[in-house]
Amino acid sequence: MTKKPARARRSDGEQTHAAILDTAVRLASIEGLGGLSIGRLAQEVGVSKSGLYAHFGSKQDLEMSIWAAAREIFEREVIEPALAAPDGLARFEQLCERYLSYIERRVFPGGCFFAGMLAEFDARTGRGHDEIADDQREWNALLDATAAAAQAAGELDPTADLRQLVFDVAAAIQLANYYFVLFGNAGVIDQARSSIRAAISRSGGHPPHHAP
Amino acid sequence: MTKKPARARRSDGEQTHAAILDTAVRLASIEGLGGLSIGRLAQEVGVSKSGLYAHFGSKQDLEMSIWAAAREIFEREVIEPALAAPDGLARFEQLCERYLSYIERRVFPGGCFFAGMLAEFDARTGRGHDEIADDQREWNALLDATAAAAQAAGELDPTADLRQLVFDVAAAIQLANYYFVLFGNAGVIDQARSSIRAAISRSGGHPPHHAP
DNA sequence: CCTACCGATCGGTAGG
DNA sequence: CCTACCGATCGGTAGG
Numbered sequence: 218m219t220k221k222p223a224r225a226r227r228s229d230g231e232q233t234h235a236a237i238l239d240t241a242v243r244l245a246s247i248e249g250l251g252g253l254s255i256g257r258l259a260q261e262v263g264v265s266k267s268g269l270y271a272h273f274g275s276k277q278d279l280e281m282s283i284w285a286a287a288r289e290i291f292e293r294e295v296i297e298p299a300l301a302a303p304d305g306l307a308r309f310e311q312l313c314e315r316y317l318s319y320i321e322r323r324v325f326p327g328g329c330f331f332a333g334m335l336a337e338f339d340a341r342t343g344r345g346h347d348e349i350a351d352d353q354r355e356w357n358a359l360l361d362a363t364a365a366a367a368q369a370a371g372e373l374d375p376t377a378d379l380r381q382l383v384f385d386v387a388a389a390i391q392l393a394n395y396y397f398v399l400f401g402n403a404g405v406i407d408q409a410r411s412s413i414r415a416a417i418s419r420s421g422g423h424p425p426h427h428a429p
Numbered sequence: 430m431t432k433k434p435a436r437a438r439r440s441d442g443e444q445t446h447a448a449i450l451d452t453a454v455r456l457a458s459i460e461g462l463g464g465l466s467i468g469r470l471a472q473e474v475g476v477s478k479s480g481l482y483a484h485f486g487s488k489q490d491l492e493m494s495i496w497a498a499a500r501e502i503f504e505r506e507v508i509e510p511a512l513a514a515p516d517g518l519a520r521f522e523q524l525c526e527r528y529l530s531y532i533e534r535r536v537f538p539g540g541c542f543f544a545g546m547l548a549e550f551d552a553r554t555g556r557g558h559d560e561i562a563d564d565q566r567e568w569n570a571l572l573d574a575t576a577a578a579a580q581a582a583g584e585l586d587p588t589a590d591l592r593q594l595v596f597d598v599a600a601a602i603q604l605a606n607y608y609f610v611l612f613g614n615a616g617v618i619d620q621a622r623s624s625i626r627a628a629i630s631r632s633g634g635h636p637p638h639h640a641p
Numbered sequence: 642c643c644t645a646c647c648g649a650t651c652g653g654t655a656g657g
Numbered sequence: 658c659c660t661a662c663c664g665a666t667c668g669g670t671a672g673g
Contacts, residue, residue: 233642247552252463255668267670268642276668327552336548339611340459340539350611381627384620388600395603399551399562408596415593419631445658467652479654480658488652
Protein backbone atom coordinates (compact mmCIF):
# COMPACT_ATOMS: atom_id res chain seq x y z
CA MET A 218 0.00 0.00 0.00
CA THR A 219 2.79 2.42 0.87
CA LYS A 220 5.63 3.48 -1.37
CA LYS A 221 8.10 3.44 1.48
CA PRO A 222 10.58 0.59 1.54
CA ALA A 223 9.38 -2.33 3.63
CA ARG A 224 10.38 -2.00 7.25
CA ALA A 225 8.98 -4.38 9.80
CA ARG A 226 9.03 -1.97 12.74
CA ARG A 227 10.19 1.45 13.82
CA SER A 228 13.93 1.83 13.73
CA ASP A 229 15.78 2.82 16.87
CA GLY A 230 16.26 6.25 15.32
CA GLU A 231 12.52 6.77 15.00
CA GLN A 232 11.98 5.62 18.56
CA THR A 233 14.64 8.01 19.82
CA HIS A 234 13.13 10.83 17.79
CA ALA A 235 9.73 10.19 19.34
CA ALA A 236 11.20 9.84 22.82
CA ILE A 237 12.99 13.18 22.51
CA LEU A 238 9.83 14.95 21.37
CA ASP A 239 7.74 13.35 24.07
CA THR A 240 10.11 14.45 26.81
CA ALA A 241 10.60 17.86 25.24
CA VAL A 242 6.88 18.56 25.00
CA ARG A 243 6.37 17.57 28.61
CA LEU A 244 9.29 19.66 29.84
CA ALA A 245 8.22 22.65 27.75
CA SER A 246 4.72 22.55 29.20
CA ILE A 247 6.25 22.92 32.65
CA GLU A 248 9.18 25.26 32.10
CA GLY A 249 8.36 26.92 28.80
CA LEU A 250 10.36 26.86 25.60
CA GLY A 251 12.76 29.42 27.02
CA GLY A 252 13.36 27.27 30.07
CA LEU A 253 14.21 24.25 27.97
CA SER A 254 17.90 23.70 27.28
CA ILE A 255 19.41 21.22 24.86
CA GLY A 256 21.80 19.89 27.48
CA ARG A 257 19.13 19.20 30.08
CA LEU A 258 16.79 17.69 27.53
CA ALA A 259 19.52 15.38 26.27
CA GLN A 260 20.32 14.32 29.81
CA GLU A 261 16.65 13.70 30.57
CA VAL A 262 16.23 11.57 27.46
CA GLY A 263 19.51 9.78 28.05
CA VAL A 264 21.39 10.76 24.92
CA SER A 265 24.25 13.13 24.27
CA LYS A 266 23.73 16.68 23.07
CA SER A 267 25.02 15.79 19.65
CA GLY A 268 22.57 12.93 19.70
CA LEU A 269 19.85 15.55 19.78
CA TYR A 270 21.47 17.46 16.93
CA ALA A 271 21.33 14.29 14.86
CA HIS A 272 17.53 14.61 15.03
CA PHE A 273 17.02 18.37 15.16
CA GLY A 274 19.37 20.74 13.38
CA SER A 275 18.98 23.63 15.78
CA LYS A 276 17.07 24.74 18.81
CA GLN A 277 14.66 26.65 16.61
CA ASP A 278 14.08 23.50 14.59
CA LEU A 279 13.46 21.58 17.81
CA GLU A 280 11.08 24.24 19.06
CA MET A 281 9.05 24.08 15.87
CA SER A 282 8.92 20.31 16.14
CA ILE A 283 7.82 20.54 19.77
CA TRP A 284 5.07 22.93 18.80
CA ALA A 285 3.92 20.62 16.01
CA ALA A 286 3.98 17.60 18.31
CA ALA A 287 1.92 19.47 20.90
CA ARG A 288 -0.57 20.46 18.23
CA GLU A 289 -0.94 16.84 17.21
CA ILE A 290 -1.63 15.83 20.81
CA PHE A 291 -4.19 18.61 21.17
CA GLU A 292 -5.89 17.55 17.95
CA ARG A 293 -6.02 13.94 19.08
CA GLU A 294 -7.15 14.62 22.64
CA VAL A 295 -9.51 17.57 22.19
CA ILE A 296 -10.43 18.48 18.61
CA GLU A 297 -10.98 15.10 16.98
CA PRO A 298 -13.16 13.62 19.74
CA ALA A 299 -15.25 16.81 19.74
CA LEU A 300 -15.62 16.76 15.95
CA ALA A 301 -17.14 13.31 16.33
CA ALA A 302 -20.21 15.04 17.77
CA PRO A 303 -22.63 16.59 15.25
CA ASP A 304 -21.94 20.23 14.40
CA GLY A 305 -23.86 22.62 16.60
CA LEU A 306 -24.55 22.66 20.31
CA ALA A 307 -23.44 19.07 20.97
CA ARG A 308 -20.06 19.76 19.38
CA PHE A 309 -19.73 23.06 21.21
CA GLU A 310 -20.28 21.30 24.51
CA GLN A 311 -17.84 18.58 23.55
CA LEU A 312 -15.14 21.09 22.66
CA CYS A 313 -15.43 22.50 26.17
CA GLU A 314 -15.68 19.15 27.89
CA ARG A 315 -12.83 17.60 25.95
CA TYR A 316 -10.60 20.55 26.78
CA LEU A 317 -11.43 20.34 30.47
CA SER A 318 -10.91 16.60 30.43
CA TYR A 319 -7.53 17.04 28.73
CA ILE A 320 -6.52 19.37 31.55
CA GLU A 321 -7.92 17.11 34.22
CA ARG A 322 -6.16 14.03 32.81
CA ARG A 323 -2.88 15.97 32.76
CA VAL A 324 -2.15 15.16 29.15
CA PHE A 325 0.66 17.71 29.57
CA PRO A 326 2.14 17.75 33.06
CA GLY A 327 2.37 21.56 33.03
CA GLY A 328 -1.22 22.10 31.92
CA CYS A 329 -2.37 23.09 28.47
CA PHE A 330 0.72 23.48 26.32
CA PHE A 331 -0.78 26.43 24.45
CA ALA A 332 -1.83 28.27 27.57
CA GLY A 333 1.83 28.12 28.58
CA MET A 334 2.96 29.41 25.20
CA LEU A 335 0.35 32.16 25.36
CA ALA A 336 1.76 33.55 28.57
CA GLU A 337 5.36 33.07 27.47
CA PHE A 338 5.03 34.77 24.09
CA ASP A 339 2.12 37.18 24.35
CA ALA A 340 4.34 40.17 25.08
CA ARG A 341 7.25 39.31 22.78
CA THR A 342 7.76 39.76 19.09
CA GLY A 343 8.82 37.07 16.65
CA ARG A 344 7.96 33.50 15.76
CA GLY A 345 6.61 32.44 19.14
CA HIS A 346 4.25 35.37 19.30
CA ASP A 347 2.93 34.88 15.78
CA GLU A 348 2.56 31.15 16.29
CA ILE A 349 0.53 31.40 19.47
CA ALA A 350 -1.56 34.24 18.03
CA ASP A 351 -2.48 31.97 15.11
CA ASP A 352 -3.27 29.08 17.45
CA GLN A 353 -5.49 31.22 19.67
CA ARG A 354 -7.28 32.73 16.67
CA GLU A 355 -7.91 29.24 15.30
CA TRP A 356 -9.27 27.96 18.61
CA ASN A 357 -11.60 30.92 19.01
CA ALA A 358 -12.69 30.68 15.39
CA LEU A 359 -13.63 27.05 15.93
CA LEU A 360 -15.68 27.94 18.99
CA ASP A 361 -17.29 30.83 17.06
CA ALA A 362 -18.19 28.71 14.07
CA THR A 363 -19.57 25.89 16.19
CA ALA A 364 -21.69 28.27 18.26
CA ALA A 365 -22.93 29.87 15.04
CA ALA A 366 -23.92 26.45 13.71
CA ALA A 367 -25.82 25.79 16.95
CA GLN A 368 -27.61 29.09 16.58
CA ALA A 369 -28.42 28.45 12.92
CA ALA A 370 -29.85 25.06 13.89
CA GLY A 371 -32.13 26.68 16.43
CA GLU A 372 -30.24 25.16 19.36
CA LEU A 373 -29.37 28.62 20.68
CA ASP A 374 -31.49 31.77 20.82
CA PRO A 375 -31.41 33.73 17.57
CA THR A 376 -30.74 36.81 19.71
CA ALA A 377 -27.95 35.25 21.82
CA ASP A 378 -24.66 37.18 21.83
CA LEU A 379 -22.28 34.53 20.56
CA ARG A 380 -19.17 36.65 21.03
CA GLN A 381 -20.02 36.94 24.67
CA LEU A 382 -20.74 33.23 24.92
CA VAL A 383 -17.43 32.28 23.34
CA PHE A 384 -15.52 34.80 25.43
CA ASP A 385 -17.09 33.55 28.66
CA VAL A 386 -16.44 29.94 27.77
CA ALA A 387 -12.85 30.56 26.69
CA ALA A 388 -12.22 32.56 29.87
CA ALA A 389 -13.60 29.85 32.16
CA ILE A 390 -11.54 27.21 30.39
CA GLN A 391 -8.36 29.26 30.58
CA LEU A 392 -8.64 30.13 34.25
CA ALA A 393 -9.49 26.51 35.07
CA ASN A 394 -6.27 25.42 33.38
CA TYR A 395 -4.00 27.78 35.30
CA TYR A 396 -5.67 27.24 38.66
CA PHE A 397 -5.84 23.47 38.25
CA VAL A 398 -2.11 23.36 37.64
CA LEU A 399 -1.34 25.90 40.37
CA PHE A 400 -3.50 24.46 43.13
CA GLY A 401 -3.86 20.88 41.92
CA ASN A 402 -7.51 21.10 42.86
CA ALA A 403 -10.01 19.40 40.56
CA GLY A 404 -12.78 21.59 41.99
CA VAL A 405 -11.83 24.40 39.66
CA ILE A 406 -12.51 22.17 36.66
CA ASP A 407 -16.03 21.55 37.91
CA GLN A 408 -16.40 25.24 38.56
CA ALA A 409 -15.59 25.85 34.91
CA ARG A 410 -18.05 23.15 33.85
CA SER A 411 -20.72 24.90 35.84
CA SER A 412 -19.77 28.28 34.32
CA ILE A 413 -19.98 26.85 30.83
CA ARG A 414 -23.33 25.17 31.44
CA ALA A 415 -24.69 28.46 32.75
CA ALA A 416 -23.31 30.43 29.80
CA ILE A 417 -24.85 28.03 27.30
CA SER A 418 -28.13 28.08 29.18
CA ARG A 419 -28.16 31.90 29.08
CA SER A 420 -27.79 31.68 25.32
CA GLY A 421 -30.89 29.54 25.18
CA GLY A 422 -29.19 26.16 24.94
CA HIS A 423 -30.68 23.20 26.73
CA PRO A 424 -28.82 20.35 28.42
CA PRO A 425 -28.50 17.31 26.16
CA HIS A 426 -31.38 14.85 26.25
CA HIS A 427 -30.67 11.38 27.53
CA ALA A 428 -32.64 8.47 26.09
CA PRO A 429 -34.59 6.62 28.83
CA MET B 430 9.57 63.75 62.27
CA THR B 431 11.80 60.96 61.02
CA LYS B 432 14.66 59.36 62.88
CA LYS B 433 16.74 59.07 59.75
CA PRO B 434 19.59 61.53 59.33
CA ALA B 435 18.56 64.58 57.38
CA ARG B 436 19.06 64.15 53.68
CA ALA B 437 17.77 66.76 51.30
CA ARG B 438 17.10 64.41 48.40
CA ARG B 439 17.53 60.84 47.27
CA SER B 440 21.12 59.81 46.91
CA ASP B 441 22.42 58.55 43.61
CA GLY B 442 22.45 55.09 45.12
CA GLU B 443 18.76 55.22 45.87
CA GLN B 444 18.01 56.48 42.41
CA THR B 445 20.04 53.67 40.85
CA HIS B 446 18.32 51.14 43.08
CA ALA B 447 14.92 52.38 41.94
CA ALA B 448 15.99 52.52 38.30
CA ILE B 449 17.19 48.92 38.42
CA LEU B 450 13.93 47.72 39.96
CA ASP B 451 11.84 49.72 37.51
CA THR B 452 13.64 48.24 34.51
CA ALA B 453 13.69 44.76 36.05
CA VAL B 454 9.97 44.74 36.75
CA ARG B 455 9.20 45.85 33.21
CA LEU B 456 11.53 43.29 31.66
CA ALA B 457 10.22 40.51 33.89
CA SER B 458 6.64 41.25 32.89
CA ILE B 459 7.63 40.65 29.27
CA GLU B 460 10.15 37.82 29.49
CA GLY B 461 9.45 36.30 32.87
CA LEU B 462 11.81 35.97 35.82
CA GLY B 463 13.54 33.04 34.14
CA GLY B 464 14.13 35.09 31.02
CA LEU B 465 15.76 37.88 32.97
CA SER B 466 19.54 37.75 33.20
CA ILE B 467 21.75 39.89 35.39
CA GLY B 468 23.99 40.81 32.50
CA ARG B 469 21.22 42.00 30.22
CA LEU B 470 19.49 43.88 33.02
CA ALA B 471 22.72 45.64 33.93
CA GLN B 472 23.28 46.59 30.31
CA GLU B 473 19.69 47.86 29.98
CA VAL B 474 20.03 49.99 33.10
CA GLY B 475 23.50 51.18 32.12
CA VAL B 476 25.52 49.83 35.02
CA SER B 477 27.98 46.98 35.34
CA LYS B 478 26.98 43.57 36.62
CA SER B 479 28.80 44.16 39.85
CA GLY B 480 26.91 47.42 40.06
CA LEU B 481 23.78 45.32 40.34
CA TYR B 482 25.37 43.13 42.99
CA ALA B 483 26.04 46.25 45.03
CA HIS B 484 22.24 46.62 45.32
CA PHE B 485 21.08 43.01 45.30
CA GLY B 486 23.16 40.26 46.79
CA SER B 487 21.99 37.50 44.49
CA LYS B 488 19.57 36.79 41.71
CA GLN B 489 17.13 35.30 44.21
CA ASP B 490 17.36 38.48 46.26
CA LEU B 491 16.73 40.52 43.12
CA GLU B 492 13.77 38.35 42.19
CA MET B 493 12.20 38.82 45.60
CA SER B 494 12.72 42.57 45.31
CA ILE B 495 11.17 42.57 41.84
CA TRP B 496 8.17 40.70 43.17
CA ALA B 497 7.79 43.14 46.05
CA ALA B 498 8.11 46.13 43.72
CA ALA B 499 5.45 44.68 41.43
CA ARG B 500 3.16 44.13 44.39
CA GLU B 501 3.57 47.75 45.40
CA ILE B 502 2.65 48.90 41.92
CA PHE B 503 -0.38 46.63 41.91
CA GLU B 504 -1.49 47.94 45.28
CA ARG B 505 -1.10 51.52 44.13
CA GLU B 506 -2.76 51.09 40.75
CA VAL B 507 -5.53 48.60 41.53
CA ILE B 508 -6.14 47.84 45.20
CA GLU B 509 -5.89 51.25 46.85
CA PRO B 510 -8.10 53.10 44.36
CA ALA B 511 -10.69 50.35 44.64
CA LEU B 512 -10.60 50.42 48.45
CA ALA B 513 -11.50 54.10 48.22
CA ALA B 514 -14.98 52.94 47.19
CA PRO B 515 -17.33 51.84 50.00
CA ASP B 516 -17.19 48.13 50.81
CA GLY B 517 -19.75 46.13 48.88
CA LEU B 518 -20.88 46.27 45.27
CA ALA B 519 -19.26 49.59 44.46
CA ARG B 520 -15.89 48.31 45.62
CA PHE B 521 -16.35 45.02 43.81
CA GLU B 522 -16.99 46.89 40.58
CA GLN B 523 -14.01 49.13 41.20
CA LEU B 524 -11.69 46.15 41.78
CA CYS B 525 -12.67 44.85 38.35
CA GLU B 526 -12.53 48.20 36.63
CA ARG B 527 -9.23 49.21 38.19
CA TYR B 528 -7.68 45.92 37.13
CA LEU B 529 -8.90 46.32 33.56
CA SER B 530 -7.73 49.90 33.50
CA TYR B 531 -4.29 48.84 34.78
CA ILE B 532 -4.07 46.40 31.89
CA GLU B 533 -5.36 48.92 29.37
CA ARG B 534 -2.92 51.60 30.54
CA ARG B 535 -0.06 49.11 30.20
CA VAL B 536 1.25 49.74 33.68
CA PHE B 537 3.48 46.73 32.96
CA PRO B 538 4.49 46.46 29.32
CA GLY B 539 4.05 42.68 29.38
CA GLY B 540 0.58 42.78 30.90
CA CYS B 541 -0.32 41.97 34.48
CA PHE B 542 2.90 41.01 36.23
CA PHE B 543 1.14 38.36 38.30
CA ALA B 544 -0.59 36.76 35.35
CA GLY B 545 2.87 36.28 33.90
CA MET B 546 4.18 34.78 37.14
CA LEU B 547 1.11 32.53 37.33
CA ALA B 548 1.86 30.94 33.98
CA GLU B 549 5.59 30.77 34.64
CA PHE B 550 5.38 29.12 38.04
CA ASP B 551 2.08 27.26 38.16
CA ALA B 552 3.62 23.93 37.20
CA ARG B 553 6.89 24.23 39.14
CA THR B 554 7.76 23.68 42.74
CA GLY B 555 9.57 26.10 45.00
CA ARG B 556 9.48 29.75 45.94
CA GLY B 557 7.93 31.08 42.74
CA HIS B 558 5.08 28.61 42.90
CA ASP B 559 4.32 29.29 46.55
CA GLU B 560 4.56 33.04 46.06
CA ILE B 561 2.14 33.19 43.14
CA ALA B 562 -0.22 30.74 44.86
CA ASP B 563 -0.37 33.12 47.84
CA ASP B 564 -0.91 36.12 45.58
CA GLN B 565 -3.72 34.44 43.69
CA ARG B 566 -5.37 33.24 46.89
CA GLU B 567 -5.20 36.75 48.29
CA TRP B 568 -6.70 38.31 45.17
CA ASN B 569 -9.55 35.82 45.09
CA ALA B 570 -10.15 36.20 48.81
CA LEU B 571 -10.47 39.95 48.34
CA LEU B 572 -13.01 39.48 45.56
CA ASP B 573 -14.85 36.90 47.68
CA ALA B 574 -15.00 39.11 50.77
CA THR B 575 -16.09 42.14 48.79
CA ALA B 576 -18.84 40.20 47.04
CA ALA B 577 -19.95 38.81 50.40
CA ALA B 578 -20.15 42.34 51.81
CA ALA B 579 -22.27 43.37 48.83
CA GLN B 580 -24.57 40.44 49.45
CA ALA B 581 -24.80 41.16 53.17
CA ALA B 582 -25.70 44.76 52.35
CA GLY B 583 -28.53 43.60 50.12
CA GLU B 584 -26.77 44.79 46.94
CA LEU B 585 -26.70 41.25 45.58
CA ASP B 586 -29.35 38.52 45.72
CA PRO B 587 -29.22 36.54 48.96
CA THR B 588 -29.38 33.42 46.80
CA ALA B 589 -26.64 34.47 44.36
CA ASP B 590 -23.77 31.99 43.95
CA LEU B 591 -20.82 34.17 44.89
CA ARG B 592 -18.21 31.53 44.08
CA GLN B 593 -19.54 31.43 40.55
CA LEU B 594 -19.61 35.22 40.35
CA VAL B 595 -16.02 35.55 41.52
CA PHE B 596 -14.85 32.75 39.22
CA ASP B 597 -16.56 34.29 36.20
CA VAL B 598 -15.18 37.72 36.96
CA ALA B 599 -11.65 36.45 37.62
CA ALA B 600 -11.78 34.42 34.40
CA ALA B 601 -12.92 37.36 32.26
CA ILE B 602 -10.22 39.56 33.73
CA GLN B 603 -7.50 36.99 33.19
CA LEU B 604 -8.37 36.24 29.57
CA ALA B 605 -8.67 39.94 28.83
CA ASN B 606 -5.13 40.42 30.11
CA TYR B 607 -3.54 37.72 27.94
CA TYR B 608 -5.49 38.58 24.81
CA PHE B 609 -4.95 42.31 25.19
CA VAL B 610 -1.21 41.76 25.34
CA LEU B 611 -1.24 39.15 22.57
CA PHE B 612 -3.44 40.99 20.07
CA GLY B 613 -3.00 44.56 21.30
CA ASN B 614 -6.72 45.00 20.80
CA ALA B 615 -8.57 47.10 23.36
CA GLY B 616 -11.84 45.44 22.31
CA VAL B 617 -11.14 42.48 24.54
CA ILE B 618 -11.04 44.78 27.57
CA ASP B 619 -14.51 46.02 26.76
CA GLN B 620 -15.61 42.45 26.20
CA ALA B 621 -14.48 41.67 29.74
CA ARG B 622 -16.28 44.77 31.04
CA SER B 623 -19.45 43.52 29.43
CA SER B 624 -18.93 40.02 30.86
CA ILE B 625 -18.45 41.42 34.33
CA ARG B 626 -21.49 43.68 34.10
CA ALA B 627 -23.58 40.69 33.02
CA ALA B 628 -22.21 38.47 35.80
CA ILE B 629 -22.99 41.10 38.43
CA SER B 630 -26.42 41.64 36.97
CA ARG B 631 -27.13 37.89 37.11
CA SER B 632 -26.27 37.99 40.81
CA GLY B 633 -28.90 40.66 41.29
CA GLY B 634 -26.60 43.68 41.31
CA HIS B 635 -27.74 46.88 39.68
CA PRO B 636 -25.63 49.37 37.78
CA PRO B 637 -24.52 52.28 39.95
CA HIS B 638 -26.91 55.23 40.20
CA HIS B 639 -25.74 58.53 38.82
CA ALA B 640 -26.95 61.72 40.43
CA PRO B 641 -28.88 63.88 37.94
C1' DC C 642 24.73 8.30 17.50
C1' DC C 643 29.56 9.38 20.45
C1' DT C 644 33.70 12.38 22.45
C1' DA C 645 35.77 16.52 22.39
C1' DC C 646 35.72 20.85 21.59
C1' DC C 647 34.19 26.18 20.24
C1' DG C 648 32.90 31.17 21.71
C1' DA C 649 29.35 33.40 24.37
C1' DT C 650 26.89 34.08 28.33
C1' DC C 651 25.22 32.62 32.79
C1' DG C 652 25.35 33.87 38.16
C1' DG C 653 28.67 35.31 41.14
C1' DT C 654 33.25 37.05 43.45
C1' DA C 655 37.90 39.51 44.39
C1' DG C 656 39.99 43.61 44.94
C1' DG C 657 39.89 48.14 44.63
C1' DC D 658 30.13 51.61 41.92
C1' DC D 659 34.29 49.66 38.42
C1' DT D 660 37.56 46.01 35.97
C1' DA D 661 38.84 41.58 35.82
C1' DC D 662 38.13 37.32 36.67
C1' DC D 663 35.84 32.34 38.25
C1' DG D 664 33.51 27.68 36.98
C1' DA D 665 29.34 26.14 34.80
C1' DT D 666 26.32 25.96 31.15
C1' DC D 667 24.44 27.75 26.92
C1' DG D 668 23.68 26.54 21.58
C1' DG D 669 26.32 24.55 18.25
C1' DT D 670 30.22 22.04 15.44
C1' DA D 671 34.19 18.81 13.96
C1' DG D 672 35.41 14.42 13.22
C1' DG D 673 34.58 10.00 13.56
